[in-house]
Structure formats: structure tokens, C-alpha cells
Amino acid sequence: MKTSKVHRIALLFNGNKSFDREVTAGIAAYLGSTRAAWDLFLEEDFRLRLAGIEHWQGDGIIADFDDPAVAAALSRCSIPVVAVGGSYADEAQYPRGIPYVATDNFKLVKLARDHLIDVGLQRFAMFSLPMTGENRWARERENAFGSLMRDDQMDAEIFRGCETTASSWDESVQGQIAWLRSLPKPVGIIAVTDARARQLLQACTIAGIEVPEQVALIGIDNDPMVRMFTRIPLSSVIQGAQEMGRTAAHLLDQMLHGVRLANMRIQVPPAGINVFASSQHQVIKHPHVMRARHFIRQYACQGIKTHQVADYVGVSRSSLETYFRHEMGCSVHDVILRFKLDAAKAGLESAERSIADVATGCGFTSTQYMYLVFKRELGCTPRAYRDRALGENTLAPG
Known part of the structure; x- marks a missing residue:
């Protein structure tokens, strides 16, 4: 029986990056759904290392060209190469003679901004990254944001901050706080990554700035690792990274x-948005309700x-309930439960935590009680919610 040739393929990606992990997951999904026979070369720790790659004796390479x-x-590679990375307005930024699969930076930013407009915000800003060669894609997201703001005859407020190292951490946080305090409120902020969004959420907490009443925040990546560390x-905007892979x-x-594909470029749009508390801006008039919601979100x-x-607010329980009924149309308990439910949904969208751990971590008194809340509020069990979320993450179209 004739068998297909097994090709030796190198994947040059950085497993520390959510985007790269999703792209490689898409590659794996393609291999699992076809008869392609590939032996894959990846570094043991899933890091991207270039030393000696020019001497690698293989048949093809897929690589992250953002760097x-x-x-x-x-x-000058003599074997077939496919590049993956961000989209660029300037054609000269793309590699010559190599097919390129790009995330659509303009559509990522537009989707985030449209969401902030939909929740009623009229002021916007962007939290980006310092200017380096490795962050070219962040400049493109800045350019997209600037273009959208100019179309609406508004100034583009962009803050890059500094690199977050152990030695510069305090300086970085204080710089973020100073910038946040300088912005007119309420404001919607787009962070170029979830990691940057997490830092800004932490800065808001330290500075006592209410999220999302004063600052509504949305990131890009839909990174489950980052979500584990946000109070x-x-x-977050979901990139079509698996479709790119x-x-x-x-x-x-x-x-x-044998198919020639030199200079082919394909842009993959975002797959959607995961909407959680950080961007769910509502106009809250009563200061006690605003203060109470800020406390509830954190704890x-x-x-x-x-x-x-x-x-915490400094009023009686009955008075606070009255304020909530008038302003929110629900009880304080309802709002607490809503935030716990949102946190549980976020926790279930990763396979890394057990359902029991999610229940405990989100403040439910038991796994059974979380099951009851899910059935009542969402019409499904936590396990069914997880199965559906993980299935969509694997199969979501680009």
C-alpha cells in the first residue's frame, strides 16, 4: 500500500504568548482533520529560538513573523515558509516572496471600540506598548485606533507606559495611575493585549478608580491565563488565531x-468578543450604588x-437595598450573584481548573449551588457551559 511522504516541519512560535499558542492549536486542528503526515519540530519548552535554524534539514516552516x-x-530560506503575524497598512512591512496569514489589526480595534460605543461611552483611549521592533503590531493597533478617532473628529489618546520589569514595576504602576487620573471620565480604554489590560485593572484598583463606571476596559487576546489573575x-476581543493556524x-x-503561493496574503478577522464586567458600563447616578458595585466587583x-x-458603603442594609432597587431594579444580592456567575463563566472557559475549583474560587458555597444557579440563570449545567465554550474556542470561524 502506498503511503504519503512524512514531511519534517518546524513551528517557530513562542508558547508564552497566547496568540502563538492559539495559532499552534489551529495547526494541530488542521493536522487532526486531514491526512497530512508531518513530523513537527518545536523547542521542548515551546520557546522561539533561531540559533542554527538556517542549518535545519527539514521540508517546511511556519513561523511568527511579528518579530x-x-x-x-x-x-533566504530555501524550503517553503509560511509567515503568521499582524496586518500592516504599509505594504513594505510584509516579507517578500512568502505567503502571509495576518490577524486583522484594524478590525480587532474597531470591534473593541464599537463595543465601548454600544455600552454608551463617548470618550476613548488606548493603552499600548513601548516602541520596539518586536512591538510593530502594537503600532498598527495604535494606527487603527487613531484612524477611527479621526473619522469621528476626536483626538486619539494613546499611552504606552514603560516595560514592566521587576526594577521598573513601581514606576510603571504610578505612571499608569497618573495617566488614568488625567483622563476625563467616564472613558472606555482599549488595551492592545489582555496582559496590558490586566495591569491597568490593577492600577485602577490601587488608585480607587471604579471599573467600569469611570473606566471601562477591554483587552485583545481572550487569554484564559490572564483572566485567572484579574479581580x-x-x-476581551477574540482573535481568529486558531483559524490563522x-x-x-x-x-x-x-x-x-508543488503549489506556488509567493506573496499571497490572507487576513483573518476577529472571532468575536467575550464580554465581562470590566467593560459593562452603566450610568450610575447614586454615589452609594457606585461605591457598592465597586466593592462587589472586587470581593x-x-x-x-x-x-x-x-x-463598606457606610449606610444601613435597608437603605442600600432601596438605592439598588431604585437605580438597578434588583437587590444587592442579585448583583453579587451576577458577578460571581460572570467569574464562574470566565473560569469555565479554560480546561485548566476543575468545576469544583471554579465553584470555590468564585465564592459559591458548594458545587451543587453553582449548578443550581447555572441551571436557573443560563439554562445549562456548568459542565455543559464548559463543553460548549471549549468547543467554540476550538471550532470558531475566523
Whole structure:
């Protein structure tokens, strides 16, 4: 029986980056759904290392070209290469003679801004990254934001801050706080990554700035690792990274069978938005309700009760309930439960935590009680919610 040739393929990605992990997951999904026979080379720790790559004796490469060093190292490669990375308005930014699969930076930013407009905000800003060659994609997101703001005849407020190292951490946080305090409120902020959004959420907490009443925040990546470390569940734009991986693998598969694809470019749009508390802006008029919601967002998952919220605000429980009924149309307990439910939904969208751990971590008194709340509020069990979320993350179209 004739068998297909097994091709030796190198994947040059950085497993520390959520985007790269999702792209490689898409490559794996393509291989699992086709007859392509590939032996894969990846570093044992899933890091991107270029030393000696020019001497690698293989049949093809798929690589993250956001790093200029990768593009330079593979510019004269004699075997088929497919590049993956950000989209660029300037054609000269794309590598020559190599098919390129891009995330659509303009649509990522537009989707985030449209969401902030939909929740009623009229002022916007962006939290970006310092200017380096490795952050070229962040400049493109800045340019997209600037273009959208100019179209609406508004100034583009962009803050880059500094690199967050152990030695510069305090300086970085204080710089973020100073910037946040300088912004007119309320304001919607788009962070170029979830990691940057997490830092800004922490700065808001330290500075006592209410999220999302004063600052509504949305990131880009839908990174489950980042969500584990945010006290307030983070809204995020979902990149079509897995679709990019499938597309890149398909292109390389064609090239391995003699198809010429030089200079082909494919842009993959975002797959949607995961909306959580950080961007769910509502106009709250009563200062006691605003203060109470700020406290609830931070501590709902620690099992707080209505009387503890009232103590924090400095009013009686009955008075606070009256304010909530008038302003929100629901009880304090309802709002606490809503935030716990949002946190549980975010926790279930990763397979890394057990359902019991999610229940405990989100302040439910038992797994059974969380099951009851999910059935009542969402019409499904936590396990069914997780299965559906993980299935959508794997199969979501680009």
C-alpha cells in the first residue's frame, strides 16, 4: 500500500504568548482533520529560538513573523515558509516572496471600540506598548485606533507606559495611575493585549478608580491565563488565531505538493468578543450604588454578603437595598450573584481548573449551588457551559 511522504516541519512560535499558542492549536486542528503526515519540530519548552535554524534539514516552516529577527533569519530560506503575524497598512512591512496569514489589526480595534460605543461611552483611549521592533503590531493597533478617532473628529489618546520589569514595576504602576487620573471620565480604554489590560485593572484598583463606571476596559487576546489573575472579569476581543493556524497549515501543505503561493496574503478577522464586567458600563447616578458595585466587583468571589457591602458603603442594609432597587431594579444580592456567575463563566472557559475549583474560587458555597444557579440563570449545567465554550474556542470561524 502506498503511503504519503512524512514531511519534517518546524513551528517557530513562542508558547508564552497566547496568540502563538492559539495559532499552534489551529495547526494541530488542521493536522487532526486531514491526512497530512508531518513530523513537527518545536523547542521542548515551546520557546522561539533561531540559533542554527538556517542549518535545519527539514521540508517546511511556519513561523511568527511579528518579530523582525524571525523575518530576517528566514529571508533566504530555501524550503517553503509560511509567515503568521499582524496586518500592516504599509505594504513594505510584509516579507517578500512568502505567503502571509495576518490577524486583522484594524478590525480587532474597531470591534473593541464599537463595543465601548454600544455600552454608551463617548470618550476613548488606548493603552499600548513601548516602541520596539518586536512591538510593530502594537503600532498598527495604535494606527487603527487613531484612524477611527479621526473619522469621528476626536483626538486619539494613546499611552504606552514603560516595560514592566521587576526594577521598573513601581514606576510603571504610578505612571499608569497618573495617566488614568488625567483622563476625563467616564472613558472606555482599549488595551492592545489582555496582559496590558490586566495591569491597568490593577492600577485602577490601587488608585480607587471604579471599573467600569469611570473606566471601562477591554483587552485583545481572550487569554484564559490572564483572566485567572484579574479581580474583575476582563472583557476581551477574540482573535481568529486558531483559524490563522489552520489557514497557515493548509497553505504550507499546498506548497509541499508543488503549489506556488509567493506573496499571497490572507487576513483573518476577529472571532468575536467575550464580554465581562470590566467593560459593562452603566450610568450610575447614586454615589452609594457606585461605591457598592465597586466593592462587589472586587470581593464578590470571596463570598461577601449584603450587610458587608452596606458596612463598606457606610449606610444601613435597608437603605442600600432601596438605592439598588431604585437605580438597578434588583437587590444587592442579585448583583453579587451576577458577578460571581460572570467569574464562574470566565473560569469555565479554560480546561485548566476543575468545576469544583471554579465553584470555590468564585465564592459559591458548594458545587451543587453553582449548578443550581447555572441551571436557573443560563439554562445549562456548568459542565455543559464548559463543553460548549471549549468547543467554540476550538471550532470558531475566523
